[in-house]
Amino acid sequence: MTVDLPVLEQTAAPRAASARWSRYARPALGLVLPVACALGWELVVDLGYSNGRLVPPPSKVFETIVELGKSGELTRHILATLWRVGAGFALGVIAGTILGAISGYWSFARRLLDPTVQAMRAIPSLAWVPLFVLWLGIFETSKIVLIAVGVFFPIYLGVMGAILSVDRKIVEVGRVFRLSGPAMIRRILLPAVLPAYVVALRVGLGLGWMFVVAAELIGASEGLGYLLLDGQQLGKPAQILAAIVIFAILGKLTDWLIEAAAAPLLRWQDAFGARGGV
Amino acid sequence: MLALKEVGKTYPNGVHALERFSAEIQLGEIIAIIGGSGCGKSTLLRAIAGLDRATSGAVILDNAVITSPHAKIGIIFQEPRLLPWLTVADNIGFGLADLPAEVRRERIAAALARVGLADKANAWPRELSGGQAQRVAIARALVPQPEVLLLDEPFSALDAFTRRDLQDHLLDLWADTRPTLILVTHDVDEAVVLADRVLVMRPRPGRLFQEITINLARPRDRKSELFDNFKRRVLTALDRSLDRAVRDPADKSNAGEAMWW
Numbered sequence: 001m002t003v004d005l006p007v008l009e010q011t012a013a014p015r016a017a018s019a020r021w022s023r024y025a026r027p028a029l030g031l032v033l034p035v036a037c038a039l040g041w042e043l044v045v046d047l048g049y050s051n052g053r054l055v056p057p058p059s060k061v062f063e064t065i066v067e068l069g070k071s072g073e074l075t076r077h078i079l080a081t082l083w084r085v086g087a088g089f090a091l092g093v094i095a096g097t098i099l100g101a102i103s104g105y106w107s108f109a110r111r112l113l114d115p116t117v118q119a120m121r122a123i124p125s126l127a128w129v130p131l132f133v134l135w136l137g138i139f140e141t142s143k144i145v146l147i148a149v150g151v152f153f154p155i156y157l158g159v160m161g162a163i164l165s166v167d168r169k170i171v172e173v174g175r176v177f178r179l180s181g182p183a184m185i186r187r188i189l190l191p192a193v194l195p196a197y198v199v200a201l202r203v204g205l206g207l208g209w210m211f212v213v214a215a216e217l218i219g220a221s222e223g224l225g226y227l228l229l230d231g232q233q234l235g236k237p238a239q240i241l242a243a244i245v246i247f248a249i250l251g252k253l254t255d256w257l258i259e260a261a262a263a264p265l266l267r268w269q270d271a272f273g274a275r276g277g278v
Numbered sequence: 279m280l281a282l283k284e285v286g287k288t289y290p291n292g293v294h295a296l297e298r299f300s301a302e303i304q305l306g307e308i309i310a311i312i313g314g315s316g317c318g319k320s321t322l323l324r325a326i327a328g329l330d331r332a333t334s335g336a337v338i339l340d341n342a343v344i345t346s347p348h349a350k351i352g353i354i355f356q357e358p359r360l361l362p363w364l365t366v367a368d369n370i371g372f373g374l375a376d377l378p379a380e381v382r383r384e385r386i387a388a389a390l391a392r393v394g395l396a397d398k399a400n401a402w403p404r405e406l407s408g409g410q411a412q413r414v415a416i417a418r419a420l421v422p423q424p425e426v427l428l429l430d431e432p433f434s435a436l437d438a439f440t441r442r443d444l445q446d447h448l449l450d451l452w453a454d455t456r457p458t459l460i461l462v463t464h465d466v467d468e469a470v471v472l473a474d475r476v477l478v479m480r481p482r483p484g485r486l487f488q489e490i491t492i493n494l495a496r497p498r499d500r501k502s503e504l505f506d507n508f509k510r511r512v513l514t515a516l517d518r519s520l521d522r523a524v525r526d527p528a529d530k531s532n533a534g535e536a537m538w539w
Contacts, residue, residue, distance in 0.1 A: 173359050175329060176347050177373045187375075191363040268363045268402045 056238040061245065064238040068227075078246065080223040081212055084140070085254075088147025088215075089208045093201065095148065096155025103156070104163025105189075114160070121153045126214055133218065143215035150211035151204040158200025162193040195269055198262040202255055209251045224250075279304055280326070280426055280458060284335035287321050294483040295321040298335065301477065301486070305425065306456040310473035312463055312512065314520050318484020319462045323428050326460065327353045339426065352424035352457075356431045358411035360403040366390070366414055367399040373422040389417040392451065409440035413447070420451060429461040433468065442500075445471055449496065466516070470508045471498050478512065480519035480526070487519040487526070 038058045045052035052060065068074035099117070103110040128149060129142075136142040166189060174188040216225020224243045231239035280303040287296040296318035303309055311319045324330040326337050328347045337344040339351065352373075360369045371386045390396045393413040403411060412432060419427060429448075433441040445468060452459060463469050469476045473492055480487040492508050499505060518524045 169355070169357065169359050170361065172329060172355075173361065173372075176327065176353050178347050178349065183375075187372075188361070191361070194363075268404070 054237055060238045061241045064242040077222055077224050077227055084143050085208045085212045088144045089151050091148035092151025093155055096152045097159055100156040100159025104160040125150050138219050146215045147208050147211045150207040154203040155200050158196055162196035166192045201258050281338040285325055285332045286334035288333045297483040297485045299486055305458055308459040308472055308474050310461045310469035310476045312469050313479030314481050317479040317481040319479055323430050323462050327428050350425040352419035353428040354415050354419045354432045358415040362403050366401050369414055370417045385421055389421045393417045408436050424457055426458040431462055466509055466512050476512050478515040478519050488515045
C-alpha cells in the first residue's frame, strides 16, 4: 500500500496533459493518414515514378480549382448546384415537416398516410428519374423535384418519430396547466421535438447533396455534377477530383450552418456540443 | 371544500383500480393517502386532478364537478417533470403565461426566494440536484396559488436527508396560503409528520380501509413518543389492510347488496 501512494500522486499532472492531448491531438490524428497519402502521392509523381495522369497529384487538383475559379466558371457551377440543392431541400423540408407533423400528431392520419409513405420510401429514389424527366422535362424542375424527394423521407420520418416519442409525462404537465391545443404545440411539442428535427434536417441535407449529383448526371449544362461528367468524358481526372473536393467543402459548410443556427436553441440540451467529446 | 363521492375507476382493460371512495376534505386540511401497491391511491389522485376521469362517482370542488384539470387544483408528481428547455425561472412561471410580464416576474422572483433558489433563476433544470429540482416543481405548482395541491409520492425519489428537509419546507410553504394538501405516499413517517388525517387504503380493488386522525400540534417532533405512537397506529392499520383475513369495515352493506342481486 505504502508503495502505491507516491505513484498515485504522480498521475495528476500527466492526466491534465492527457486531457490536452485528447482535445487537440486526437482530431489531428485523423488528418495524419490523408495528409500523408497526399504528400506521398505528390512525391511519387514529382520523382517521376508515376505520370499522375489518371490519379493527379494534389497540386494539380488545386491548380484546376484555381483555373476554374479565375475564368468565373467555377462560381457559375457552384451557384447552379447550390440553387438546386437549396430549392430541392426547401421543398423537401416543407413537405416532410408538414406531413410528418400531421402523421405524428394525429393517429388517424398516420394510419391513413404512413403505410403509403413507407411503401414509397422502399422505392429507390433514383427509380423516379425517368418518370420525372418524362413528366417535368429534362431541365431544372425534374432535378429539383428529385432532390426534394430524397430530402423528404428523412425529414418526414424524423418529425413523425420525434412527435411520437415526446415524453407523455411532459405533455401531462401541459395538461395540468390547461394549455390549449395551439399552446400545447408551441410550448411543449415544438421545443421537445427540436433536437430530433435538427438531426433530421442534417440527414436530409446530406441526402440533398447526394441527389444533386444524380440529378446533374442526368443531363445538365452547368453545376458541379456537370463538371464531374465533363471531366469523365474529356478525360480530365483533375477536374473530377476538383469537383469532389468542392462537394466535400460545400457539404460540410452547409451542415455546419444548420448546426450553428440550431445551437443557441439547443443550449439546454444535456449532450449537445461541448459535452459530446472524448 | 373538496368532496369525493363514491369515486370508482375501472380501466378499459378491465382492471378495477378503485371502488366507491368517499371523503370530505376541508379547505386547508392536509390529507395523506397511504396503502400497499395497487391500492389505487395514484388512480384516486389522478381522478381528483382531472387527468383521468372516474368511471363512477364524482369529484366535486366547491360545487363544481371536476372532469378535467382545474385552475384551483395543482399537482406535483414523483419526478419534478421540469421542462428541460426552460430556465428555472421560466419553469416556475410556466402556469402564469396569462399574467402581464411585470407581475409574472415579481411572482417568480418571490417564489424563487421562498424556495431558496434565487441564485438558480437562470440555471437549466439539468444543472439542479434532485432536491433542488423538486423544489422548483413545488414552486411551479404553488405559484398560481391553487386551492388544492395534490402530491403523488413527491419525495420518494430523494435521499432520506433531503426528504426530511423538503417535508419541513413543504409545511412551511403550506403555512403561507394554507391550501388543501392531498399527499399520496408509501412512507409512514411522511404521512404522520405532515397530515391531519391519514387515509389507509387496501388493494384489489382499491378502497378506503381506515381513517386515522393525527391530532398532534405542529411542528411535530419525529423523535417524540406521541409521534411513534401514531406511527404504530398507521403501521398496524397498514398491516391489517393487507391481511386478507381482516374484513372491510363496510363489508355489511356490500354483502347486503350482493344478496339482493
